[in-house]
Amino acid sequence: xxxxxxxxxxxxxxxxxQAVRVLQAVGEKYxxxxxxxxxxxxxxxxxxxxxxxxxxxxxxxxxxxxxLLGAVGGPKWDNLAPELRPERGALLPLRKKLGLYxxxxxxxxxxxxxxxxxxxxxxxxxxxxxxxRELTGGLYFGQKHRQDLPGGGQKAVETLEYTTHEVARVARxxxxxxxxxxxxxxxxxxANVLESSRLWREVVESLAGEYPDVELSHMYVxxxxxxxxxxxKQFDVLITENMFGDILTDxxxxxxxxxxxxxxxxxxxxxxxxxxxHGSAPDIAGQNLANPIATILSAAMMLRISFxxxxxxxxxxxxxxxxxxxxxxxxxxxxxxxxxxxTVEMTDAV
Amino acid sequence: xxxxxxxxxxxxxxxxxQAVRVLQAVGEKYxxxxxxxxxxxxxxxxxxxxxxxxxxxxxxxxxxxxxLLGAVGGPKWDNLAPELRPERGALLPLRKKLGLYxxxxxxxxxxxxxxxxxxxxxxxxxxxxxxxRELTGGLYFGQKHRQDLPGGGQKAVETLEYTTHEVARVARxxxxxxxxxxxxxxxxxxANVLESSRLWREVVESLAGEYPDVELSHMYVxxxxxxxxxxxKQFDVLITENMFGDILTDxxxxxxxxxxxxxxxxxxxxxxxxxxxHGSAPDIAGQNLANPIATILSAAMMLRISFxxxxxxxxxxxxxxxxxxxxxxxxxxxxxxxxxxxTVEMTDAV
Ligand SMILES: CC(C)[C@H](C(=O)O)[C@@H](O)C(=O)O
Ligand SMILES: CC(C)[C@H](C(=O)O)[C@@H](O)C(=O)O
Numbered sequence: 001x002x003x004x005x006x007x008x009x010x011x012x013x014x015x016x017x018q019a020v021r022v023l024q025a026v027g028e029k030y031x032x033x034x035x036x037x038x039x040x041x042x043x044x045x046x047x048x049x050x051x052x053x054x055x056x057x058x059x060x061x062x063x064x065x066x067x068l069l070g071a072v073g074g075p076k077w078d079n080l081a082p083e084l085r086p087e088r089g090a091l092l093p094l095r096k097k098l099g100l101y102x103x104x105x106x107x108x109x110x111x112x113x114x115x116x117x118x119x120x121x122x123x124x125x126x127x128x129x130x131x132x133r134e135l136t137g138g139l140y141f142g143q144k145h146r147q148d149l150p151g152g153g154q155k156a157v158e159t160l161e162y163t164t165h166e167v168a169r170v171a172r173x174x175x176x177x178x179x180x181x182x183x184x185x186x187x188x189x190x191a192n193v194l195e196s197s198r199l200w201r202e203v204v205e206s207l208a209g210e211y212p213d214v215e216l217s218h219m220y221v222x223x224x225x226x227x228x229x230x231x232x233k234q235f236d237v238l239i240t241e242n243m244f245g246d247i248l249t250d251x252x253x254x255x256x257x258x259x260x261x262x263x264x265x266x267x268x269x270x271x272x273x274x275x276x277x278h279g280s281a282p283d284i285a286g287q288n289l290a291n292p293i294a295t296i297l298s299a300a301m302m303l304r305i306s307f308x309x310x311x312x313x314x315x316x317x318x319x320x321x322x323x324x325x326x327x328x329x330x331x332x333x334x335x336x337x338x339x340x341x342x343t344v345e346m347t348d349a350v
Numbered sequence: 351x352x353x354x355x356x357x358x359x360x361x362x363x364x365x366x367x368q369a370v371r372v373l374q375a376v377g378e379k380y381x382x383x384x385x386x387x388x389x390x391x392x393x394x395x396x397x398x399x400x401x402x403x404x405x406x407x408x409x410x411x412x413x414x415x416x417x418l419l420g421a422v423g424g425p426k427w428d429n430l431a432p433e434l435r436p437e438r439g440a441l442l443p444l445r446k447k448l449g450l451y452x453x454x455x456x457x458x459x460x461x462x463x464x465x466x467x468x469x470x471x472x473x474x475x476x477x478x479x480x481x482x483r484e485l486t487g488g489l490y491f492g493q494k495h496r497q498d499l500p501g502g503g504q505k506a507v508e509t510l511e512y513t514t515h516e517v518a519r520v521a522r523x524x525x526x527x528x529x530x531x532x533x534x535x536x537x538x539x540x541a542n543v544l545e546s547s548r549l550w551r552e553v554v555e556s557l558a559g560e561y562p563d564v565e566l567s568h569m570y571v572x573x574x575x576x577x578x579x580x581x582x583k584q585f586d587v588l589i590t591e592n593m594f595g596d597i598l599t600d601x602x603x604x605x606x607x608x609x610x611x612x613x614x615x616x617x618x619x620x621x622x623x624x625x626x627x628h629g630s631a632p633d634i635a636g637q638n639l640a641n642p643i644a645t646i647l648s649a650a651m652m653l654r655i656s657f658x659x660x661x662x663x664x665x666x667x668x669x670x671x672x673x674x675x676x677x678x679x680x681x682x683x684x685x686x687x688x689x690x691x692x693t694v695e696m697t698d699a700v
Contacts, residue, residue, distance in 0.1 A: 082548075085542070087542045087543070088542065088543065092543070118469050118470055118473045118579055118580055118581070119468050119469055119470070119579070120468055120469070120470055123468045139510065139543070139544060140543055144544075144545040145545065146545060146549065149513065149514070152514075153513055153514030153515055153518075154513065154514050154549060155511060155512070155513045155514075155549075156511065156512055156513075156545045156546040156548070156549040157509055157510070157511045157545075157546075158509070158510050158544060158545050158546055159507055159508070159509055159510070160489060160507070160508050160509070160510060161505060161506065161507045162505070162506055163499065163503055163504065163505045163506075164499070164502075164503030164504050164505075165503055168503075190593070190596075192435070192437045192438065193437070193438065193442070193489070193490055194489060194494075194508060195494040195495065195496060195506045195507075195508050196506040196507075196508060198432075198506070199496065199504060199505075199506040221596075221597055222596045222597050222599075222600040223600065225575065225597045225598075225600050225601040225604075226600045226601060226603070226604040226609075229468060229469070229579065229601060229604040229605065230468055230604055231468070243540070244597075246540075246571075246572045247571055247572050247575045247594075247597055248575075249572075250572040250573065250575050250576045251575040251576060251579060251601065253576070254575075254576040254579040254580055255579065259576075
């Protein structure tokens with residue numbers, strides 16, 4: 001199994017090697033070979049090559065069976081021109097060029113951490129929802145334009161575009177995923193205001209007949225943000241467009257109270273990409289403080305989704321759960337009476 | 351003081367008369383005269399006149415010193431053409447035509463109801479934040495377009511537009527409001543992706559020098575959705591564009607656990623509009639079940655902001671707090687050991 005490793009910036013170069021150690025342990029135990037190739041991305045790539053997404057990095061990704069990404073960005077590169085910044089210059093083009101149109105972000109509350117949320121325990125205990133965010137369309141990839149106005153001042157204009165095809169492929173994935181879970185799909189839009197949402201809703205609706213076993217409902221995005229706080233357990237799988245998904249997935253991950261635990265997968269192209277949900281956390285970088293679990297669980301998702309190695313994936317997830325049950329914690333999820341570990345020591349335990 | 355009353359649909363025609371009773375009590379006690387004129391809006395207007403926002407209703411509003419709106423919409427009108435539906439045919443054009451570019455939505459946790467939230471009490475007790483949403487720009491009022499694609503399927507395109515002027519006027523209001531409160535202003539955008547957000551941030555930044563007493567910060571909208579759940583008390587005043595504001599204000603109101611309590615004001619034109627944050631709740635309409643307090647508090651906002659009647663506004667707010675302290679509740683905020691009242695009886699108590 002060929003894996004491209006993109007550590008990136010901040011804590012990225014600390015957590016990726018930890019996931020690699022877990023993969024090596026899996027390889028030994030189950031007799032699997034992982035061929036790893038590391039490439040530069042983000043600020044690290046800009047510093048080394050002058051561009052945040054070098055062609056060589058894309059080539060390494062395309063030449064792999066899966067990509068494992070750490071995180072990109074940091075204050076050091078915030079004042080570069082937009083197209084050279086880690087986010088707009090690397091992350092977004094990487095998604096687009098690899099054709100990763102669906103971002104899967106599970107929000108799962110680990111039983112050992114049900115009290116870590118700012119929400120009441122009965123509201124979030126047992127939470128297990130999956131948000132699928134469209135990742136290569138909408139405002140993120142629309143036309144962007146700035147003009148001077150005759151009377152002074154400026155005007156910014158950008159476009160939000162979606163096609164039937166773009167909606168249908170991510171909607172199908174939503175139906176498929178719901179089918180493998182609790183068979184409930186909630187499509188989130190703003191069809192009372194947006195034309196793209198009306199198209200979105202029509203396309204999703206038109207596919208429902210092919211998935212009679214899945215219960216489909218539609219919800220406005222403002223209401224969805226409320227419902228995620230009021231009663232998140234009403235949901236199973238949610239699908240939504242890129243910008244709404246950006247907001248709702250971050251909101252949902254915060255419900256769990258432990259964003260350092262949450263993995264994600266981006267699918268759709270020839271090669272899938274896996275990454276922790278959290279960012280590059282420059283403030284704690286290089287201090288052995290970062291929680292490696294989100295990256296380790298991202299590697300588990302890779303084993304399951306890209307390589308079909310279900311036993312191996314489940315073994316990693318069991319190991320993480322056991323370590324948490326045994327009371328080991330990194331700083332971000334520390335609780336009274338538990339044992340605090342650093343990045344490397346947490347990985348040792350797993 | 352000339353007030354236009356727009357009851358609208360669902361529970362609207364039940365709660366508006368309750369706010370009127372409170373205004374009458376204020377008028378008697380403080381010797382103020384309120385001249386009330388009622389007009390049709392939403393589904394009710396469509397049913398009576400064939401249009402959800404009759405010209406006569408606009409004239410009544412323009413001829414008043416303030417507008418008090420109930421709520422619009424309901425399943426009965428959901429299948430009309432978009433431009434005839436209560437939301438796109440009445441609410442949005444009303445905002446635009448009256449020039450109401452700023453929507454003020456306070457999220458305040460009433461001390462008597464701090465346990466009503468799904469968030470832990472220590473996270474929300476004492477919460478008092480104000481979100482100011484830009485209300486007449488962005489995707490809501492952009493161009494909307496649908497086209498057939500040569501290879502089959504369709505494409506929807508719409509535009510997100512903002513000008514310096516549009517951003518500056520709502521930003522100024524944010525600075526002014528922060529100045530009267532805890533002097534912290536958070537401007538929410540997605541400047542790492544959107545051109546309109548980059549303009550937004552530049553304009554807000556350019557005004558900061560005029561308000562040296564206000565501490566300005568910027569936050570990405572996805573992070574803001576997280577932070578509102580993680581630690582909402584870090585905020586004082588927030589400003590954001592229309593669509594982000596739609597999502598974040600609903601999220602914030604849910605933090606209080608009692609959306610039936612929350613008023614709002616829309617400002618910017620010659621005449622301001624006040625309305626409860628909640629919707630038309632067709633499921634409980636006509637049963638004396640609706641909580642009238644959000645509408646009563648909207649009337650209090652009107653007394654303060656449009657008429658400068660601070661004592662009168664404070665008296666209404668004190669009355670509401672006292673009634674809650676005495677243990678009176680409508681169904682939506684009912685708690686064990688409290689006394690349940692209907693819409694009319696709750697207003698009697700206030
Ligand atoms: C960094 C940013 C461009 C990115 C996004 O908005 O997609 C991030 O928030 C994410 O969710 O992966
Ligand atoms: C009904 C809808 C068009 C409206 C909006 O999106 O502005 C509502 O959600 C609101 O927040 O007032």
